[in-house]
Amino acid sequence: MSDTARRKSPTRIQREKREAILEAALDVFSTHGFRGATLDLIADAAGLSKPNLLYYFPSKEEIHRTLIGQLMEIWLAPLRKIDPGGDPVSEICAYVERKLEISRDLPRESRLFANEVLRGAPHVGDMLQGGLKALVDEKAAVIRAWSEAGHLAPVDPHHLIFSIWAATQHYADFDTQVAMVLGPRDATRYEDARAFLLGLYARGLRPLPAR
Amino acid sequence: MSDTARRKSPTRIQREKREAILEAALDVFSTHGFRGATLDLIADAAGLSKPNLLYYFPSKEEIHRTLIGQLMEIWLAPLRKIDPGGDPVSEICAYVERKLEISRDLPRESRLFANEVLRGAPHVGDMLQGGLKALVDEKAAVIRAWSEAGHLAPVDPHHLIFSIWAATQHYADFDTQVAMVLGPRDATRYEDARAFLLGLYARGLRPLPAR
DNA sequence: GTCAATTTTGACCATTTGGTCATAAATAGC
DNA sequence: GCTATTTATGACCAAATGGTCAAAATTGAC
Numbered sequence: 001m002s003d004t005a006r007r008k009s010p011t012r013i014q015r016e017k018r019e020a021i022l023e024a025a026l027d028v029f030s031t032h033g034f035r036g037a038t039l040d041l042i043a044d045a046a047g048l049s050k051p052n053l054l055y056y057f058p059s060k061e062e063i064h065r066t067l068i069g070q071l072m073e074i075w076l077a078p079l080r081k082i083d084p085g086g087d088p089v090s091e092i093c094a095y096v097e098r099k100l101e102i103s104r105d106l107p108r109e110s111r112l113f114a115n116e117v118l119r120g121a122p123h124v125g126d127m128l129q130g131g132l133k134a135l136v137d138e139k140a141a142v143i144r145a146w147s148e149a150g151h152l153a154p155v156d157p158h159h160l161i162f163s164i165w166a167a168t169q170h171y172a173d174f175d176t177q178v179a180m181v182l183g184p185r186d187a188t189r190y191e192d193a194r195a196f197l198l199g200l201y202a203r204g205l206r207p208l209p210a211r
Numbered sequence: 212m213s214d215t216a217r218r219k220s221p222t223r224i225q226r227e228k229r230e231a232i233l234e235a236a237l238d239v240f241s242t243h244g245f246r247g248a249t250l251d252l253i254a255d256a257a258g259l260s261k262p263n264l265l266y267y268f269p270s271k272e273e274i275h276r277t278l279i280g281q282l283m284e285i286w287l288a289p290l291r292k293i294d295p296g297g298d299p300v301s302e303i304c305a306y307v308e309r310k311l312e313i314s315r316d317l318p319r320e321s322r323l324f325a326n327e328v329l330r331g332a333p334h335v336g337d338m339l340q341g342g343l344k345a346l347v348d349e350k351a352a353v354i355r356a357w358s359e360a361g362h363l364a365p366v367d368p369h370h371l372i373f374s375i376w377a378a379t380q381h382y383a384d385f386d387t388q389v390a391m392v393l394g395p396r397d398a399t400r401y402e403d404a405r406a407f408l409l410g411l412y413a414r415g416l417r418p419l420p421a422r
Numbered sequence: 423g424t425c426a427a428t429t430t431t432g433a434c435c436a437t438t439t440g441g442t443c444a445t446a447a448a449t450a451g452c
Numbered sequence: 453g454c455t456a457t458t459t460a461t462g463a464c465c466a467a468a469t470g471g472t473c474a475a476a477a478t479t480g481a482c
Binding site: 032115119133155156162173181195196197 | 326366381
């Protein structure tokens with residue numbers, strides 16, 4: 001009755017084709033959104049016929065759900081790594097760097113996620129709801145403790161986290177706009193962004209001198 | 212031959228219905244995206260039949276284009292207001308406040324815009340391209356001058372602007388996610404965001420003491 | 423090679439959707 | 453009220469789209 005019990009161990013072809021489909025779907029969903037993505041587009045990109053694609057996944061929505069599921073871990077991992085025992089400002093700055101790296105290295109994932117949240121997360125619902133709030137609250141408590149101990153400027157931890165999410169993901173999600181302003185993507189873009197953001201947060205979070 | 216010449220002055224009904232359609236379309240486009248929005252949905256929301264809707268606008272794309280056009284001015288206005296003669300840190304902070312107010316008061320407009328940029332701005336192209344880069348470069352030069360004169364911490368002006376866009380729009384565009392973490396929207400949300408962001412930028416941009 | 427299981431495909435279907443059109447209803451000028 | 457113009461609608465259309473199905477091709481175990 002359970003999924004894993006019913007599904008005998010997948011064949012080599014199943015593993016390869018499902019992987020190819022998810023890769024193609026990530027491309028298509030992230031550039032066209034859920035509604036704009038068509039099964040034909042995904043099938044073409046994966047080098048399969050549409051019925052063949054539907055042999056591996058029961059529906060368009062299921063492909064999408066699978067992708068979002070894989071995404072969540074990538075998305076939350078950097079936050080999870082914040083170490084309550086580390087140096088506060090360094091920990092936050094390292095978090096900024098990790099998020100920025102994801103924005104640079106996995107822009108499709110970032111855009112897929114943005115697409116979903118923008119529309120009110122209609123296809124993920126609880127999948128997002130689940131771990132997100134708990135993890136954020138946990139790390140927010142760590143940050144609050146740092147502030148109260150005087151090791152970090154007194155800031156609202158939730159809004160600090162939001163600002164980091166926003167500032168880093170911006171480079172993936174709004175790449176078009178960034179490119180319109182800065183010109184075509186070049187090697188220094190992420191280096192400049194990194195330098196700016198680390199500077200901003202380092203100065204903005206440094207504990208205030210006693211007064 | 213020109214549009215304004217051909218179109219005799221619009222009647223009262225024309226003005227009212229076009230307005231109602233744009234209002235309805237803003238709702239529908241901002242929550243479903245361009246592809247997800249249907250003419251039936253827009254027509255229903257505007258209280259019109261579909262053919263009647265198409266009597267006022269020639270196509271779905273034209274409705275969308277009109278909305279984006281109206282949007283651009285709203286979107287750019289806060290940046291335009293930055294005064295080269297004002298106090299640098301105050302000017303930037305006031306800019307943050309203006310952007311945050313737009314995020315709070317016009318979230319549909321913000322999401323419509325985000326939807327468009329996320330997909331590579333396929334429907335706006337030059338409309339965005341036009342004034343954006345010129346205005347941003349102009350204000351970036353002002354900020355750079357402030358930094359060089361020692362009235363502002365030395366920061367990359369373009370990335371500073373990006374971070375402000377990102378952090379403020381986040382509350383409109385990713386409202387779903389914010390609500391998942393903070394719980395249902397309440398009166399203090401924007402007040403807390405404002406306090407955090409003004410603090411961050413005030414501390415982060417304050418000119419460094421001579422060393 | 424044989425045979426069963428897996429994989430692939432062309433043909434097909436129902437629904438949705440952007441858009442048209444002829445005609446009917448409403449409105450405005452007189 | 454009469455007439456010309458504007459506004460509204462039901463019926464309809466072609467294309468796109470998610471998905472099905474029976475049959476064919478391929479693969480793997482022996």
